[in-house]
Amino acid sequence: xxxxxxxxxxxxxxxxxxxxxxxxxxxxxxxxxxxxxxxxxxxxxxxxxxxxxxxxxxxxxxxxxxxxxxxxxxxxxxxxxxxxxxxxxxxxxxxxxxxxxxxxxxxxxxxxxxxxxxxxxxxxxxxxxxxxxxxxxxxxxxxxxxxxxxxxxxxxxxxx
Amino acid sequence: xxxxxxxxxxxxxxxxxxxxxxxxxxxxxxxxxxxxxxxxxxxxxxxxxxxxxxxxxxxxxxxxxxxxxxxxxxxxxxxxxxxxxxxxxxxxxxxxxxxxxxxxxxxxxxxxxxxxxxxxxxxxxxxxxxxxxxxxxxxxxxxxxxxxxxxxxxxxxxxxxxxxxxxxxxxxxxxxxxxxxxxxxxxxxxxxxxxxxxxxxxxxxxxxxxxxxxxxxxxxxxxxxxxxxxxxxxxxxxxxxxxxxxxxxxxxxxxxxxxxxxxxxxxxxxxxxxxxxxxxxxxxxxxxxxxxxxxxxxxxxxxxxxxxxxxxxxxxxxxxxxxxxxxxxxxxxxxxxxxxxxxxxxxxxxxxxxxxxx
Numbered sequence: 001x002x003x004x005x006x007x008x009x010x011x012x013x014x015x016x017x018x019x020x021x022x023x024x025x026x027x028x029x030x031x032x033x034x035x036x037x038x039x040x041x042x043x044x045x046x047x048x049x050x051x052x053x054x055x056x057x058x059x060x061x062x063x064x065x066x067x068x069x070x071x072x073x074x075x076x077x078x079x080x081x082x083x084x085x086x087x088x089x090x091x092x093x094x095x096x097x098x099x100x101x102x103x104x105x106x107x108x109x110x111x112x113x114x115x116x117x118x119x120x121x122x123x124x125x126x127x128x129x130x131x132x133x134x135x136x137x138x139x140x141x142x143x144x145x146x147x148x149x150x151x152x153x154x155x156x157x158x159x160x
Numbered sequence: 161x162x163x164x165x166x167x168x169x170x171x172x173x174x175x176x177x178x179x180x181x182x183x184x185x186x187x188x189x190x191x192x193x194x195x196x197x198x199x200x201x202x203x204x205x206x207x208x209x210x211x212x213x214x215x216x217x218x219x220x221x222x223x224x225x226x227x228x229x230x231x232x233x234x235x236x237x238x239x240x241x242x243x244x245x246x247x248x249x250x251x252x253x254x255x256x257x258x259x260x261x262x263x264x265x266x267x268x269x270x271x272x273x274x275x276x277x278x279x280x281x282x283x284x285x286x287x288x289x290x291x292x293x294x295x296x297x298x299x300x301x302x303x304x305x306x307x308x309x310x311x312x313x314x315x316x317x318x319x320x321x322x323x324x325x326x327x328x329x330x331x332x333x334x335x336x337x338x339x340x341x342x343x344x345x346x347x348x349x350x351x352x353x354x355x356x357x358x359x360x361x362x363x364x365x366x367x368x369x370x371x372x373x374x375x376x377x378x379x380x381x382x383x384x385x386x387x388x389x390x391x392x393x394x395x396x397x398x399x400x401x402x403x404x405x406x407x408x409x410x411x412x413x414x415x416x417x418x419x420x421x422x423x424x425x426x427x428x429x430x431x432x433x434x435x436x437x438x439x440x441x442x443x444x445x446x447x448x449x450x451x452x453x454x455x456x457x458x459x460x461x462x463x464x465x466x467x468x469x470x471x472x473x474x475x476x477x478x479x480x481x482x483x484x485x486x487x488x489x490x491x492x493x494x495x496x497x498x499x500x501x502x503x504x505x506x507x508x509x510x511x512x513x514x515x516x517x518x
Contacts, residue, residue, distance in 0.1 A: 062253045067329075075214060148306040
């Protein structure tokens, strides 16, 4: 990844890494309006200062030859990133597909706030989990539509 | 040689004003919104993203509107726009095996784990014009739903690999070449070829793929699998040091399975032709897979005499934006060039006349 990398990364393995990956992934898949609607349900997020962005650029999406071989460059995609710092020094980051600056900034603000153990549970419950549930429900509906188009073969033996 | 010519500014302005008017069409009709293009001309959007080599549905839809539906012009607009943006980095390779499937079919196995899932396809439609669509109607009823099994499905190539009948792909995570950074050079290795094919013109690749089936190149392909659906895109930002998902994109993947008679070092087995494109682009993915396999002729020790087996021929000509640029540059003023040609022809004719008279 090119470009300046503001903020600091805690040294060593982060026990919260899995949790953080999850909320960042959920926020990347949620629209700005959806995130904002969930934020209406919680006390205001702490004030933040923009460190970088929000700014739109490109990420080269890669595939693998044959699906499982060496990587190749498939094509670029637009991505918007944002980094913010809270007053206590916590830094939040966001990289989200597309060009929605508001989404990227909200995601970075939430990434910072969610790192605060005193806020985390409430934000997970009020923002992240409902967004994740909505995304899972949308994916389940697509899977159910796909399942309805699954071919059920009948052999002659079955038809007798 | 072309020369700068002054004096056309007003004509150009008027031409562009007329273009804008023509683009809008009859103002008595409602204007098409970009969101409508994105939602209702989705396969055009997918094609422009693939050939524009830039995934952004909204930008592709805007490009289509601006280009009045000229999809090559739209791809050109998207390519031009991408040059204005910084590159943040590259993604981890997409895990198409973990795709959330909307469509997945195999022509080699009837009963395979996960089954044959048709998805939203034109296949089996009668290709009769549907005049109901010409009338403004209500939204169609929601598509039926059925209980879904596992969200992901094993690859057909994996099934063959278990038996040792599928040539394994070279593993590794070597940094692939990028033709947006370095110009094409030959011989081009497979990652470079796949990048060029993924952004190549669908019509050109379709015709080349077709030519391999008709005998120009020794192809005996089967559709091992076509799958279309959503895959997560992950990157590792340096400030984090661990992978995060930045969203999901729709891709279409095609695995063409081809017989390979074997060589001195390798037993007879199946080999792969591979196609992967942004969006729902099945024809393109299939054509890409056919051409990918035909371009592997040399590395597999096969004869390589057909056009579709020539790296230089295919890769230098598959890019429709480049091809458009060179073909359409013929419209630019060639007045000086042509003047010299004119004089030469007149001279030759005069000489011939004189000689005939003598």
